[in-house]
Amino acid sequence: MSEQLQQLILDTLDKSSTIKDTRTITIPGSDQPASTHDAQITILGALNSLQSRDMIKYETHEISSHVLTAEGSQIVLNGSHEAIVWGALPEKGTGSPLPIPSLKKAVGDETAKIGQSRAFKSGWITKEGDGLVKAVSSITDTTQNDLREVDSTGALAAGEKLLADYRKRKLIAQKKGQWFTVHKGTNFSTSTAKPETDLTAEMLASGSWKTANFKKYNFEAEGIPPNGGAFHPLLKVREEIINIFLEMGFAEMPTSSFVESGFWCFDALFVPQQHPARDLQDTFYLSDPVQSLPPPKAYYDRVAKVHEHGGYGSLGYRVPWSDSESRKLLLRTHTTATSATMLYRLAARCRGESVEGLGDGEFKHSAGKGDGDGFRPAKLFSVDRVFRNETMDATHLAEFHQVEGVVADKNLTLADLIGFMRVFFSKMGINEVRFKPAYNPYTEPSLEIFAFHPQLKKWVEVGNSGMFRPEMLESMGFPKDVRVHGWGLSLERPTMIRYGISNIRTLVGHKVPLDVVENSPAVMF
Ligand SMILES: N[C@@H](Cc1ccccc1)C(=O)O
Numbered sequence: 258m259s260e261q262l263q264q265l266i267l268d269t270l271d272k273s274s275t276i277k278d279t280r281t282i283t284i285p286g287s288d289q290p291a292s293t294h295d296a297q298i299t300i301l302g303a304l305n306s307l308q309s310r311d312m313i314k315y316e317t318h319e320i321s322s323h324v325l326t327a328e329g330s331q332i333v334l335n336g337s338h339e340a341i342v343w344g345a346l347p348e349k350g351t352g353s354p355l356p357i358p359s360l361k362k363a364v365g366d367e368t369a370k371i372g373q374s375r376a377f378k379s380g381w382i383t384k385e386g387d388g389l390v391k392a393v394s395s396i397t398d399t400t401q402n403d404l405r406e407v408d409s410t411g412a413l414a415a416g417e418k419l420l421a422d423y424r425k426r427k428l429i430a431q432k433k434g435q436w437f438t439v440h441k442g443t444n445f446s447t448s449t450a451k452p453e454t455d456l457t458a459e460m461l462a463s464g465s466w467k468t469a470n471f472k473k474y475n476f477e478a479e480g481i482p483p484n485g486g487a488f489h490p491l492l493k494v495r496e497e498i499i500n501i502f503l504e505m506g507f508a509e510m511p512t513s514s515f516v517e518s519g520f521w522c523f524d525a526l527f528v529p530q531q532h533p534a535r536d537l538q539d540t541f542y543l544s545d546p547v548q549s550l551p552p553p554k555a556y557y558d559r560v561a562k563v564h565e566h567g568g569y570g571s572l573g574y575r576v577p578w579s580d581s582e583s584r585k586l587l588l589r590t591h592t593t594a595t596s597a598t599m600l601y602r603l604a605a606r607c608r609g610e611s612v613e614g615l616g617d618g619e620f621k622h623s624a625g626k627g628d629g630d631g632f633r634p635a636k637l638f639s640v641d642r643v644f645r646n647e648t649m650d651a652t653h654l655a656e657f658h659q660v661e662g663v664v665a666d667k668n669l670t671l672a673d674l675i676g677f678m679r680v681f682f683s684k685m686g687i688n689e690v691r692f693k694p695a696y697n698p699y700t701e702p703s704l705e706i707f708a709f710h711p712q713l714k715k716w717v718e719v720g721n722s723g724m725f726r727p728e729m730l731e732s733m734g735f736p737k738d739v740r741v742h743g744w745g746l747s748l749e750r751p752t753m754i755r756y757g758i759s760n761i762r763t764l765v766g767h768k769v770p771l772d773v774v775e776n777s778p779a780v781m782f
Contacts, residue, residue: 260449261285262303266439267447270313276439279304292410294322294434304437310451311444315437322411322434323420329404329428337400342372343381346391354388404428446470487775491658491764494752495640498660501684502638507662512595512641518549519585522594524560525552525601526699527728529574530582534590539646541655543586551584556601559732569731588644592661593699596743597729599637603665604733607631630736634666640748651760658748663725669740671702674722678706678744682719685751691716700743701726710754717754720746 262284269276276282279300280292291300307313325333335341345363346355361369373389376382383392400423407413407429413420423429444452452472453460460466488496499509522528523535533539551557559568561583567573589595608631639661647653664677675692682690689709697703700723707716722744730741749761756777762768 259299259303259306262299263307263449264447266300266303266307267312267445267449270439270441270445271447274441276437279437279439289409294324294411294432297434297436300437301435304439307449308442311442312446313439313442315439318436318438320434320436322432323407323413323424323429324411324432325404325408326427326430329407329423332401332428333404333408336398337375338368338372339375339379339381340372340396340398340401341368342376343391343396346382346389348394349383349385349390349392352390354385354390356388360389400428444473487777489769489774490752490756490758490777491748493777494755495658495748498640498685498748499638501681502662505636505681505684507636507638510592510595510599510637510639510661512592512639514595515588515642515644516543516586517589517594518552518583519587520549520552520557520560520583521597522587522589522591524564524583525597525729525732526593527563527726528698529576530564530579531576532698535582537646540590541588541644541646543588546586548581548584549586553601556732556734557583563728563732569727571726571728573728590645591643591745592639592641592659593743593745595639595641596637596661596663599635600663600665600725600730600735600741601733603633603635604730604735607633607736608734610734632667632736632739634664636662636664638662651762652753654749654761654765657765660720660746660748661743663741663743665735665739665741667736667738667740669724669742671704671724671742674704674724674742674744677742678720678722682706682708687719690719695721695723697721697723699726699729700724706744706746712754712757717750719750720744 265282265285266276269282279297280290282291282300283289284291284296284299287296291297304313304315308315332338336344341364342360345360347353355363357369357373360373363369364372373382379396380392381396382389403413403415403419403423407420407423411432411434413423420429424431446452448470450470452470454472456466456471460469502509519530519535523532524530528534561578561580562568562573563571564574565576565578567575640658642656643659644656647655649655662681664673678692679690682688687708691707691709692704693707695703695705703721703723705718706720706722708719709715710717722742725741725743727737730739731737735741749764753759753761753764758764758773763770763773
Protein backbone atom coordinates (compact mmCIF):
# COMPACT_ATOMS: atom_id res chain seq x y z
CA MET A 258 0.00 0.00 0.00
CA SER A 259 2.76 2.48 0.88
CA GLU A 260 4.48 1.92 -2.46
CA GLN A 261 1.19 2.45 -4.29
CA LEU A 262 0.67 5.61 -2.29
CA GLN A 263 4.17 6.87 -3.13
CA GLN A 264 3.54 6.10 -6.78
CA LEU A 265 0.23 7.95 -6.64
CA ILE A 266 1.90 11.02 -5.14
CA LEU A 267 4.62 11.00 -7.82
CA ASP A 268 2.11 10.53 -10.65
CA THR A 269 -0.04 13.35 -9.32
CA LEU A 270 3.00 15.63 -9.09
CA ASP A 271 4.03 14.63 -12.59
CA LYS A 272 0.69 15.91 -13.87
CA SER A 273 0.19 18.99 -11.77
CA SER A 274 3.68 19.74 -10.30
CA THR A 275 2.20 20.60 -6.87
CA ILE A 276 -0.25 18.92 -4.55
CA LYS A 277 -1.71 21.88 -2.71
CA ASP A 278 -3.54 19.93 -0.04
CA THR A 279 -2.91 16.28 0.74
CA ARG A 280 -6.44 15.99 2.14
CA THR A 281 -7.61 15.78 -1.47
CA ILE A 282 -5.63 12.58 -2.10
CA THR A 283 -7.57 9.36 -2.13
CA ILE A 284 -5.34 6.72 -0.62
CA PRO A 285 -5.28 3.54 -2.75
CA GLY A 286 -7.73 1.04 -1.29
CA SER A 287 -9.92 3.73 0.26
CA ASP A 288 -13.02 5.17 -1.37
CA GLN A 289 -12.85 8.73 -0.08
CA PRO A 290 -10.36 11.56 0.18
CA ALA A 291 -7.84 11.37 3.02
CA SER A 292 -9.52 13.88 5.28
CA THR A 293 -8.93 12.11 8.59
CA HIS A 294 -6.03 12.44 10.95
CA ASP A 295 -5.01 8.80 10.48
CA ALA A 296 -5.04 9.15 6.71
CA GLN A 297 -2.71 12.14 6.89
CA ILE A 298 -0.33 10.16 9.13
CA THR A 299 -0.22 7.46 6.43
CA ILE A 300 0.49 10.11 3.82
CA LEU A 301 3.23 11.63 5.99
CA GLY A 302 5.03 8.26 6.04
CA ALA A 303 5.04 8.18 2.23
CA LEU A 304 6.16 11.83 2.02
CA ASN A 305 9.10 11.29 4.40
CA SER A 306 10.26 8.29 2.45
CA LEU A 307 10.14 10.23 -0.85
CA GLN A 308 11.73 13.33 0.67
CA SER A 309 14.65 11.32 2.04
CA ARG A 310 15.49 10.52 -1.58
CA ASP A 311 15.00 14.18 -2.58
CA MET A 312 12.20 13.13 -4.91
CA ILE A 313 9.77 15.59 -3.32
CA LYS A 314 9.68 18.46 -0.83
CA TYR A 315 6.74 19.17 1.43
CA GLU A 316 5.43 21.82 3.79
CA THR A 317 3.40 21.05 6.87
CA HIS A 318 0.18 22.88 7.82
CA GLU A 319 -1.11 22.51 11.35
CA ILE A 320 -4.85 22.33 11.95
CA SER A 321 -6.96 21.40 14.85
CA SER A 322 -9.37 18.60 14.04
CA HIS A 323 -11.83 16.52 16.04
CA VAL A 324 -12.21 12.84 16.79
CA LEU A 325 -15.05 10.90 18.44
CA THR A 326 -14.88 9.75 22.03
CA ALA A 327 -16.03 6.22 22.89
CA GLU A 328 -19.47 7.59 23.65
CA GLY A 329 -19.49 9.51 20.36
CA SER A 330 -18.64 6.32 18.45
CA GLN A 331 -21.52 4.52 20.20
CA ILE A 332 -23.89 7.21 18.97
CA VAL A 333 -22.63 6.87 15.39
CA LEU A 334 -23.32 3.14 15.68
CA ASN A 335 -26.64 3.03 17.59
CA GLY A 336 -28.10 6.55 17.44
CA SER A 337 -28.27 9.27 20.07
CA HIS A 338 -29.79 8.62 23.51
CA GLU A 339 -32.87 10.67 22.58
CA ALA A 340 -33.35 8.75 19.32
CA ILE A 341 -33.09 5.44 21.20
CA VAL A 342 -35.67 6.59 23.75
CA TRP A 343 -37.98 7.82 20.96
CA GLY A 344 -37.60 4.50 19.14
CA ALA A 345 -38.53 2.50 22.24
CA LEU A 346 -41.89 4.26 22.70
CA PRO A 347 -45.25 3.39 21.08
CA GLU A 348 -46.82 5.91 18.72
CA LYS A 349 -49.45 8.15 20.22
CA GLY A 350 -52.87 6.48 20.26
CA THR A 351 -51.65 3.14 18.93
CA GLY A 352 -50.55 1.30 22.04
CA SER A 353 -50.37 1.64 25.77
CA PRO A 354 -47.90 4.29 26.98
CA LEU A 355 -44.60 2.90 28.28
CA PRO A 356 -44.07 3.50 32.01
CA ILE A 357 -40.66 4.96 32.91
CA PRO A 358 -39.38 1.85 34.82
CA SER A 359 -40.10 -0.24 31.69
CA LEU A 360 -38.28 2.35 29.51
CA LYS A 361 -35.26 2.10 31.85
CA LYS A 362 -35.35 -1.65 31.54
CA ALA A 363 -35.56 -1.47 27.77
CA VAL A 364 -32.79 1.09 27.01
CA GLY A 365 -30.74 1.22 30.21
CA ASP A 366 -30.78 3.77 33.05
CA GLU A 367 -28.28 6.16 31.53
CA THR A 368 -29.82 6.34 28.05
CA ALA A 369 -33.32 6.59 29.56
CA LYS A 370 -32.28 9.54 31.73
CA ILE A 371 -30.30 11.56 29.18
CA GLY A 372 -32.50 10.57 26.22
CA GLN A 373 -35.78 11.47 27.95
CA SER A 374 -34.79 15.01 28.77
CA ARG A 375 -33.36 15.71 25.32
CA ALA A 376 -36.31 14.07 23.53
CA PHE A 377 -38.76 16.15 25.59
CA LYS A 378 -36.84 19.32 24.70
CA SER A 379 -37.01 18.47 21.01
CA GLY A 380 -40.74 17.70 21.28
CA TRP A 381 -40.20 14.09 20.15
CA ILE A 382 -42.01 12.45 23.04
CA THR A 383 -44.82 13.30 25.42
CA LYS A 384 -46.40 12.05 28.63
CA GLU A 385 -49.65 10.10 28.54
CA GLY A 386 -51.09 8.94 31.84
CA ASP A 387 -48.32 7.16 33.74
CA GLY A 388 -46.24 6.50 30.68
CA LEU A 389 -44.53 7.99 27.62
CA VAL A 390 -45.43 7.94 23.92
CA LYS A 391 -43.98 9.33 20.69
CA ALA A 392 -45.12 12.89 19.95
CA VAL A 393 -44.03 12.84 16.29
CA SER A 394 -44.05 10.04 13.76
CA SER A 395 -40.56 10.60 12.41
CA ILE A 396 -37.35 12.25 13.63
CA THR A 397 -33.96 13.25 12.19
CA ASP A 398 -31.14 12.23 14.53
CA THR A 399 -28.96 15.31 13.97
CA THR A 400 -26.55 14.33 16.76
CA GLN A 401 -25.80 11.05 15.02
CA ASN A 402 -25.47 12.80 11.65
CA ASP A 403 -23.16 15.47 13.02
CA LEU A 404 -20.95 12.90 14.72
CA ARG A 405 -20.75 10.91 11.50
CA GLU A 406 -19.53 14.05 9.77
CA VAL A 407 -16.92 14.66 12.47
CA ASP A 408 -15.83 11.05 12.22
CA SER A 409 -15.16 11.21 8.51
CA THR A 410 -13.92 14.79 8.11
CA GLY A 411 -12.56 15.75 11.52
CA ALA A 412 -14.73 18.89 11.35
CA LEU A 413 -18.32 20.04 11.22
CA ALA A 414 -19.68 22.30 8.49
CA ALA A 415 -22.31 23.62 10.91
CA GLY A 416 -19.59 25.44 12.80
CA GLU A 417 -17.56 25.90 15.94
CA LYS A 418 -20.50 26.57 18.28
CA LEU A 419 -21.94 23.13 17.75
CA LEU A 420 -18.49 21.52 17.96
CA ALA A 421 -18.00 23.22 21.33
CA ASP A 422 -21.34 21.83 22.47
CA TYR A 423 -20.36 18.26 21.47
CA ARG A 424 -17.02 18.75 23.18
CA LYS A 425 -18.79 19.77 26.36
CA ARG A 426 -20.98 16.67 26.13
CA LYS A 427 -17.76 14.65 25.76
CA LEU A 428 -18.90 13.12 22.49
CA ILE A 429 -15.91 14.50 20.58
CA ALA A 430 -12.40 15.62 21.47
CA GLN A 431 -10.04 18.06 19.86
CA LYS A 432 -6.90 16.76 18.22
CA LYS A 433 -4.06 18.57 16.49
CA GLY A 434 -3.92 17.55 12.88
CA GLN A 435 -1.70 18.15 9.89
CA TRP A 436 -1.94 18.29 6.18
CA PHE A 437 0.74 18.92 3.61
CA THR A 438 1.61 20.73 0.41
CA VAL A 439 3.90 18.74 -1.85
CA HIS A 440 6.34 19.89 -4.56
CA LYS A 441 8.78 18.10 -6.84
CA GLY A 442 12.24 17.56 -5.34
CA THR A 443 15.69 17.75 -6.98
CA ASN A 444 15.62 14.02 -7.74
CA PHE A 445 12.02 13.96 -8.91
CA SER A 446 11.09 11.03 -11.10
CA THR A 447 7.95 8.93 -11.35
CA SER A 448 9.93 5.79 -10.64
CA THR A 449 10.07 4.77 -6.98
CA ALA A 450 13.00 2.44 -7.66
CA LYS A 451 15.97 3.63 -5.58
CA PRO A 452 18.57 5.39 -7.77
CA GLU A 453 21.91 3.63 -8.13
CA THR A 454 24.79 5.10 -6.16
CA ASP A 455 27.63 3.05 -7.67
CA LEU A 456 28.56 1.78 -11.08
CA THR A 457 29.20 -1.94 -10.57
CA ALA A 458 31.00 -4.59 -12.59
CA GLU A 459 27.66 -6.40 -13.00
CA MET A 460 26.06 -3.33 -14.58
CA LEU A 461 28.93 -3.08 -17.05
CA ALA A 462 28.72 -6.79 -17.87
CA SER A 463 24.96 -6.81 -18.36
CA GLY A 464 24.76 -3.40 -20.01
CA SER A 465 22.13 -2.30 -17.46
CA TRP A 466 24.19 0.85 -16.79
CA LYS A 467 22.79 2.33 -20.01
CA THR A 468 19.30 2.66 -18.59
CA ALA A 469 20.07 2.78 -14.87
CA ASN A 470 18.94 5.80 -12.88
CA PHE A 471 22.07 7.11 -11.11
CA LYS A 472 21.92 9.26 -8.05
CA LYS A 473 23.41 12.68 -8.70
CA TYR A 474 26.63 13.62 -6.90
CA ASN A 475 26.03 16.09 -4.13
CA PHE A 476 29.01 18.40 -4.24
CA GLU A 477 27.53 20.49 -1.43
CA ALA A 478 27.61 17.59 1.04
CA GLU A 479 29.75 18.40 4.04
CA GLY A 480 31.30 14.98 4.43
CA ILE A 481 32.17 13.13 7.60
CA PRO A 482 34.25 15.16 10.08
CA PRO A 483 37.75 13.66 10.13
CA ASN A 484 38.86 11.99 13.35
CA GLY A 485 41.56 14.30 14.61
CA GLY A 486 44.15 13.25 17.15
CA ALA A 487 43.83 14.46 20.71
CA PHE A 488 46.44 14.88 23.38
CA HIS A 489 45.98 12.78 26.48
CA PRO A 490 45.44 14.90 29.63
CA LEU A 491 48.68 13.51 31.12
CA LEU A 492 50.58 14.74 28.08
CA LYS A 493 49.07 18.18 28.39
CA VAL A 494 49.98 18.58 32.05
CA ARG A 495 53.40 17.08 31.33
CA GLU A 496 53.97 19.67 28.61
CA GLU A 497 53.00 22.46 30.97
CA ILE A 498 55.39 21.20 33.66
CA ILE A 499 58.23 20.80 31.18
CA ASN A 500 57.68 24.41 30.10
CA ILE A 501 57.90 25.61 33.71
CA PHE A 502 61.20 23.80 34.14
CA LEU A 503 62.58 25.12 30.87
CA GLU A 504 61.65 28.71 31.66
CA MET A 505 63.38 28.32 35.03
CA GLY A 506 66.59 27.30 33.28
CA PHE A 507 66.45 23.52 33.82
CA ALA A 508 67.80 20.90 31.41
CA GLU A 509 66.03 17.58 30.84
CA MET A 510 67.59 14.34 32.06
CA PRO A 511 67.66 11.27 29.78
CA THR A 512 65.18 8.92 31.48
CA SER A 513 64.75 6.29 28.80
CA SER A 514 66.10 3.41 30.92
CA PHE A 515 63.10 1.87 32.70
CA VAL A 516 65.37 -0.94 33.88
CA GLU A 517 67.97 0.06 36.45
CA SER A 518 70.25 -1.76 38.79
CA GLY A 519 69.86 -1.88 42.55
CA PHE A 520 73.06 0.14 42.60
CA TRP A 521 71.69 3.22 40.81
CA CYS A 522 68.15 2.96 42.13
CA PHE A 523 69.11 2.45 45.79
CA ASP A 524 72.79 2.03 46.72
CA ALA A 525 74.02 5.23 45.10
CA LEU A 526 71.25 7.00 47.06
CA PHE A 527 72.46 5.49 50.33
CA VAL A 528 69.30 3.39 50.67
CA PRO A 529 70.31 0.50 52.96
CA GLN A 530 70.41 -2.87 51.24
CA GLN A 531 67.88 -4.22 53.75
CA HIS A 532 65.43 -1.35 53.21
CA PRO A 533 61.79 -2.54 52.88
CA ALA A 534 61.37 -0.54 49.63
CA ARG A 535 63.78 -3.04 48.06
CA ASP A 536 61.56 -6.02 48.94
CA LEU A 537 59.92 -8.14 46.28
CA GLN A 538 56.57 -6.85 47.52
CA ASP A 539 57.48 -3.33 46.54
CA THR A 540 59.82 -3.64 43.59
CA PHE A 541 59.59 -5.59 40.33
CA TYR A 542 62.86 -7.50 39.70
CA LEU A 543 64.00 -8.93 36.38
CA SER A 544 64.63 -12.66 36.13
CA ASP A 545 66.50 -12.42 32.83
CA PRO A 546 69.15 -11.10 32.75
CA VAL A 547 69.66 -11.39 36.50
CA GLN A 548 72.60 -9.06 36.87
CA SER A 549 73.55 -5.60 35.72
CA LEU A 550 76.91 -4.73 34.21
CA PRO A 551 79.32 -3.53 36.88
CA PRO A 552 79.07 0.19 37.75
CA PRO A 553 82.26 2.36 37.54
CA LYS A 554 84.72 0.53 39.77
CA ALA A 555 86.19 3.32 41.93
CA TYR A 556 82.79 4.86 42.57
CA TYR A 557 81.27 1.46 43.32
CA ASP A 558 83.96 0.84 45.91
CA ARG A 559 83.35 4.20 47.60
CA VAL A 560 79.59 3.52 47.76
CA ALA A 561 80.11 0.01 49.15
CA LYS A 562 82.48 1.44 51.77
CA VAL A 563 80.22 4.22 52.98
CA HIS A 564 77.34 1.71 53.35
CA GLU A 565 79.37 -0.89 55.22
CA HIS A 566 81.82 1.20 57.22
CA GLY A 567 80.78 4.84 56.89
CA GLY A 568 82.87 7.86 55.94
CA TYR A 569 82.42 11.59 55.17
CA GLY A 570 81.39 12.01 58.81
CA SER A 571 78.91 9.10 58.68
CA LEU A 572 78.89 5.85 60.65
CA GLY A 573 77.49 3.87 57.72
CA TYR A 574 75.02 1.02 58.16
CA ARG A 575 77.64 -1.43 59.52
CA VAL A 576 76.08 -4.37 57.70
CA PRO A 577 78.04 -6.57 55.25
CA TRP A 578 77.77 -5.24 51.69
CA SER A 579 76.11 -7.48 49.10
CA ASP A 580 77.35 -7.22 45.53
CA SER A 581 74.50 -9.38 44.24
CA GLU A 582 71.91 -7.09 45.86
CA SER A 583 73.60 -4.15 44.17
CA ARG A 584 73.69 -5.82 40.76
CA LYS A 585 70.05 -6.93 40.72
CA LEU A 586 68.06 -5.58 37.80
CA LEU A 587 64.70 -3.98 38.49
CA LEU A 588 62.06 -1.68 37.06
CA ARG A 589 63.00 1.68 38.54
CA THR A 590 60.83 2.66 41.50
CA HIS A 591 61.68 6.33 41.17
CA THR A 592 63.37 8.59 38.63
CA THR A 593 65.81 9.53 41.39
CA ALA A 594 67.80 6.61 39.92
CA THR A 595 68.44 8.83 36.90
CA SER A 596 69.10 11.88 39.12
CA ALA A 597 71.79 9.81 40.88
CA THR A 598 73.37 8.83 37.56
CA MET A 599 73.35 12.43 36.36
CA LEU A 600 74.76 13.79 39.62
CA TYR A 601 77.52 11.21 39.47
CA ARG A 602 78.31 12.34 35.92
CA LEU A 603 78.24 15.98 36.97
CA ALA A 604 80.68 15.31 39.80
CA ALA A 605 82.94 13.30 37.51
CA ARG A 606 82.87 16.02 34.90
CA CYS A 607 83.84 18.62 37.53
CA ARG A 608 86.96 16.65 38.22
CA GLY A 609 87.70 16.30 34.54
CA GLU A 610 87.24 12.52 34.66
CA SER A 611 86.05 10.94 31.48
CA VAL A 612 82.92 8.99 32.18
CA GLU A 613 81.62 6.45 29.73
CA GLY A 614 78.36 7.51 28.10
CA LEU A 615 78.58 11.01 29.50
CA GLY A 616 77.59 13.72 27.07
CA ASP A 617 77.69 17.44 27.78
CA GLY A 618 74.21 18.00 26.39
CA GLU A 619 72.26 17.68 29.59
CA PHE A 620 74.37 20.22 31.41
CA LYS A 621 74.74 22.74 28.65
CA HIS A 622 71.99 25.10 29.82
CA SER A 623 73.04 24.87 33.41
CA ALA A 624 76.70 25.71 33.06
CA GLY A 625 77.54 28.53 35.43
CA LYS A 626 80.79 30.09 36.50
CA GLY A 627 83.17 27.67 38.05
CA ASP A 628 85.42 28.81 40.90
CA GLY A 629 88.57 26.86 40.34
CA ASP A 630 87.55 23.37 41.52
CA GLY A 631 85.88 22.49 38.26
CA PHE A 632 82.37 22.49 39.74
CA ARG A 633 79.54 23.98 37.69
CA PRO A 634 76.02 24.44 39.11
CA ALA A 635 73.30 22.36 37.46
CA LYS A 636 69.51 22.35 37.32
CA LEU A 637 68.04 19.14 35.95
CA PHE A 638 64.53 17.72 35.61
CA SER A 639 62.63 14.78 34.18
CA VAL A 640 59.04 13.64 33.77
CA ASP A 641 58.83 9.91 33.18
CA ARG A 642 57.46 6.56 34.18
CA VAL A 643 58.22 4.57 37.34
CA PHE A 644 57.04 1.16 38.56
CA ARG A 645 56.01 -0.10 41.97
CA ASN A 646 54.49 -3.38 43.04
CA GLU A 647 51.39 -1.65 44.43
CA THR A 648 47.93 -3.01 45.19
CA MET A 649 45.91 -1.32 42.49
CA ASP A 650 42.85 0.69 43.42
CA ALA A 651 41.04 3.84 42.31
CA THR A 652 44.10 6.01 42.97
CA HIS A 653 47.04 3.59 42.67
CA LEU A 654 48.56 1.85 39.70
CA ALA A 655 51.68 -0.32 39.38
CA GLU A 656 53.14 2.29 37.05
CA PHE A 657 52.85 6.05 37.11
CA HIS A 658 54.79 9.16 36.22
CA GLN A 659 57.15 11.12 38.38
CA VAL A 660 58.14 14.71 37.98
CA GLU A 661 61.66 14.98 39.33
CA GLY A 662 64.11 17.80 39.74
CA VAL A 663 67.54 18.41 41.22
CA VAL A 664 69.48 21.63 41.77
CA ALA A 665 73.22 21.45 42.51
CA ASP A 666 75.08 24.52 43.70
CA LYS A 667 77.45 25.63 46.38
CA ASN A 668 76.06 26.61 49.75
CA LEU A 669 72.41 25.93 48.96
CA THR A 670 70.22 25.89 52.06
CA LEU A 671 66.86 24.45 53.02
CA ALA A 672 65.45 27.96 52.55
CA ASP A 673 66.50 27.79 48.89
CA LEU A 674 64.63 24.53 48.50
CA ILE A 675 61.48 25.92 50.15
CA GLY A 676 61.71 29.16 48.16
CA PHE A 677 62.21 27.28 44.93
CA MET A 678 59.20 25.03 45.67
CA ARG A 679 56.94 28.02 46.26
CA VAL A 680 57.91 29.54 42.92
CA PHE A 681 57.60 26.23 41.09
CA PHE A 682 54.12 25.47 42.45
CA SER A 683 52.87 29.02 41.94
CA LYS A 684 53.75 28.59 38.25
CA MET A 685 51.45 25.54 38.27
CA GLY A 686 48.66 27.67 39.73
CA ILE A 687 49.14 26.32 43.27
CA ASN A 688 49.77 29.26 45.60
CA GLU A 689 49.32 27.73 49.01
CA VAL A 690 52.01 25.22 49.92
CA ARG A 691 53.14 23.84 53.26
CA PHE A 692 56.09 21.69 54.24
CA LYS A 693 56.26 18.90 56.78
CA PRO A 694 59.43 17.22 58.05
CA ALA A 695 59.79 13.72 56.63
CA TYR A 696 62.35 10.95 56.25
CA ASN A 697 64.15 9.69 53.14
CA PRO A 698 67.29 7.55 53.33
CA TYR A 699 68.95 9.83 50.77
CA THR A 700 67.97 13.30 51.98
CA GLU A 701 68.43 15.11 55.26
CA PRO A 702 66.48 17.16 56.02
CA SER A 703 63.51 15.86 54.05
CA LEU A 704 60.23 17.67 53.48
CA GLU A 705 56.84 16.48 52.33
CA ILE A 706 55.04 19.11 50.28
CA PHE A 707 51.34 19.78 50.76
CA ALA A 708 49.14 22.01 48.63
CA PHE A 709 45.73 23.40 49.45
CA HIS A 710 43.17 21.85 47.12
CA PRO A 711 40.58 24.56 46.43
CA GLN A 712 37.82 22.14 45.33
CA LEU A 713 38.38 19.51 48.03
CA LYS A 714 39.08 22.33 50.52
CA LYS A 715 41.83 20.38 52.20
CA TRP A 716 45.60 20.00 52.16
CA VAL A 717 46.82 17.20 49.91
CA GLU A 718 50.31 15.76 49.63
CA VAL A 719 51.82 16.73 46.30
CA GLY A 720 55.46 15.81 46.63
CA ASN A 721 58.53 14.82 48.55
CA SER A 722 61.84 16.63 48.66
CA GLY A 723 65.04 17.15 50.55
CA MET A 724 68.76 17.99 50.65
CA PHE A 725 70.83 15.01 49.44
CA ARG A 726 73.06 13.45 52.08
CA PRO A 727 76.88 13.84 52.13
CA GLU A 728 77.21 10.02 52.07
CA MET A 729 75.74 10.19 48.59
CA LEU A 730 77.27 13.41 47.25
CA GLU A 731 80.78 12.97 48.59
CA SER A 732 80.97 9.38 47.35
CA MET A 733 80.24 10.79 43.93
CA GLY A 734 83.18 13.14 44.37
CA PHE A 735 81.49 16.53 44.75
CA PRO A 736 83.46 19.20 46.64
CA LYS A 737 82.31 19.43 50.28
CA ASP A 738 80.52 22.76 49.90
CA VAL A 739 78.29 21.56 47.05
CA ARG A 740 74.71 21.09 48.13
CA VAL A 741 72.07 19.38 46.04
CA HIS A 742 68.38 19.52 46.66
CA GLY A 743 65.83 17.43 44.86
CA TRP A 744 62.17 16.60 44.81
CA GLY A 745 59.71 14.21 43.27
CA LEU A 746 56.04 14.74 42.44
CA SER A 747 53.41 12.58 40.82
CA LEU A 748 52.13 13.63 37.40
CA GLU A 749 48.84 11.76 37.73
CA ARG A 750 47.70 13.52 40.91
CA PRO A 751 47.75 17.11 39.63
CA THR A 752 46.23 15.90 36.33
CA MET A 753 43.35 14.18 38.13
CA ILE A 754 42.78 17.24 40.28
CA ARG A 755 42.84 19.56 37.28
CA TYR A 756 40.50 17.51 35.09
CA GLY A 757 38.21 16.43 37.91
CA ILE A 758 38.97 12.73 37.38
CA SER A 759 38.46 10.59 40.47
CA ASN A 760 39.42 7.13 39.20
CA ILE A 761 42.93 6.68 37.89
CA ARG A 762 41.71 4.05 35.43
CA THR A 763 39.97 6.86 33.55
CA LEU A 764 43.43 8.29 32.98
CA VAL A 765 45.73 5.30 32.46
CA GLY A 766 45.26 1.78 31.09
CA HIS A 767 43.00 -0.05 28.67
CA LYS A 768 39.78 1.31 30.16
CA VAL A 769 40.52 4.96 29.35
CA PRO A 770 37.36 6.31 27.68
CA LEU A 771 38.48 7.92 24.42
CA ASP A 772 35.85 10.64 24.66
CA VAL A 773 37.44 11.84 27.93
CA VAL A 774 40.72 12.19 26.05
CA GLU A 775 39.08 13.86 23.07
CA ASN A 776 36.95 16.23 25.11
CA SER A 777 39.43 17.34 27.75
CA PRO A 778 40.15 21.01 27.21
CA ALA A 779 43.67 21.84 26.05
CA VAL A 780 44.15 24.31 28.88
CA MET A 781 42.41 24.15 32.23
CA PHE A 782 42.91 26.25 35.31
N1 LIG B 1 62.34 9.77 45.10
C1 LIG B 1 61.36 10.40 45.92
C2 LIG B 1 61.22 11.87 45.62
C3 LIG B 1 62.47 12.64 45.96
C4 LIG B 1 63.36 12.96 44.99
C5 LIG B 1 64.50 13.69 45.27
C6 LIG B 1 64.72 14.11 46.59
C7 LIG B 1 63.82 13.79 47.57
C8 LIG B 1 62.69 13.05 47.26
C9 LIG B 1 60.02 9.70 45.73
O1 LIG B 1 59.95 8.77 44.97
O2 LIG B 1 59.03 10.07 46.33
